[in-house]
Amino acid sequence: MILALSGGIGGAKLALGLSYVLPPEQLTILANTGDDFEHLGLAISPDIDTLMYTLAGLDNPETGWGRRDESWAFMEAVEALGGATWFRLGDRDLATHVERTRRLRAGETLSAITAEFCHRLGARPRILPMSDDPVRTRVLTIQGWVDFQDWFVGQQARPAIRAVQFQGTKEARPQPEAMALLASGTVRAVVICPSNPLISIEPILAVPGLRQAIRECGAPVIAVSPIIGGQAVKGPTAKMLAELGEPVSAAGVARRYGELLTGYVMEPEDDATGITARVFRAPTLMRGLPEKIALAKAVLAAAEACRA
């Protein structure tokens, strides 16, 4: 069994690669829910949805979020009513949020709802939220602490950040199936996908018990660098690292993960100075499906090498 920790776009690309290499019952994805928020009264789980849509072949490859072949009649009508339009919800995507919100209010867990949606939509690997309790990522800007989506989408990630915090991590319980899996001795590798460490991976590791369970599961922990040549492929990773005074480099991200890592997969040309984990070189830019599959294979080979 492979357990992959993932945020949205970049992580979902590797998860898709892994899903082509592994039978679905051997892949579990532990998804960041720190980006979750309530919008228009609806419960939105951006990373879960990106993973779910990607693994079901329903993702929108142009935007990296939402569904392909989407229409926007709802959004136009919301605008006509004077409602908020800064966070775009497509007509089809909306069904996910409305139905999830209804079920959450009826007392179902996010885990159970996600499992049902994945089954219905045809996303075969198991996707688990990091917790069924709310954890909310917030960033400190010059205007004070703001919710992540207000900054990321509402302000297009423009204001410089000075700190990141994960609200709710004191009370949040780790997802029980993930904990059981980690304790089972059946995990052959924990894969940290090339997601933003600050807002996609670290919220997962901040859920009480998860980091320790990963360290103690007996399997190698293999991360894939989200930084190539000092730049992030997509999103605000590089900007955020720089604003927090962190090195914008593959090695810098590896050092953030520290002794949690057994192995680190990074671009052949990038500098590995100071990385304590075993370094594996592979092309990490995943444009098409063949590159996603090749990287997935490289990650699994790295894990096997670390086990040997």
Added chain:
Amino acid sequence: MILALSGGIGGAKLALGLSYVLPPEQLTILANTGDDFEHLGLAISPDIDTLMYTLAGLDNPETGWGRRDESWAFMEAVEALGGATWFRLGDRDLATHVERTRRLRAGETLSAITAEFCHRLGARPRILPMSDDPVRTRVLTIQGWVDFQDWFVGQQARPAIRAVQFQGTKEARPQPEAMALLASGTVRAVVICPSNPLISIEPILAVPGLRQAIRECGAPVIAVSPIIGGQAVKGPTAKMLAELGEPVSAAGVARRYGELLTGYVMEPEDDATGITARVFRAPTLMRGLPEKIALAKAVLAAAEACRA
């Protein structure tokens, strides 16, 4: 000022006619909210929406509910997720429900939300819910008491009914602007639109204080028969009256309203036996806009005749 009591389709037709005859500031429509319900976690107000869409020129004349030029991507996606599809919500219509639900949860009244929506969409006459408190129409069938929409839409109004009740009328407070208007001495006529008496008009009259305020407002109360030649133009009015053992006739409806009525507008050919109110004859079938306007004029003329 004219105050019109209305349900959905039939009432909205006359309301539209009145809106062409009266300046918008001289027409207030008091809408039934007994059909309101929560669906997919959203607050749905069918009669308010039919009135609002009709007066804004956004109604769907084929269905009598929802919006014209509608699309159904959301509904298809809900179905794919295993959600409930028996009550159809179009992509544009959905914006009304999502935004209304969000505002209700934020503590706004249905009255304030409806006023804002009407302003935004261009429905100029004032539309007031009969109450900002929940009143829920229920019907007794052989299977017991069921919520109105479960019977009306979910069961296509098929099971015979034995009784109708309006849950919440003990606690519900009448809409304050409507009460102030009725007490102001400025009302020239109260118009009871040709809506279903059992489920559209009687819920309004069941809100504590409203019936008495109408009786004491000093203006004639003019109803328009929803029955033509022993048949309802649309909807389950005739079926429901028959199942309750009531005469399916224009005169039967007038007798239900009883001494509340000053005048009654009905089809020239229909039998007026036993009607205590003053009877006015006019064509009441409203196919096109000219017929709606003509009936509106006939109703206002009847009111003036009763005032004389």
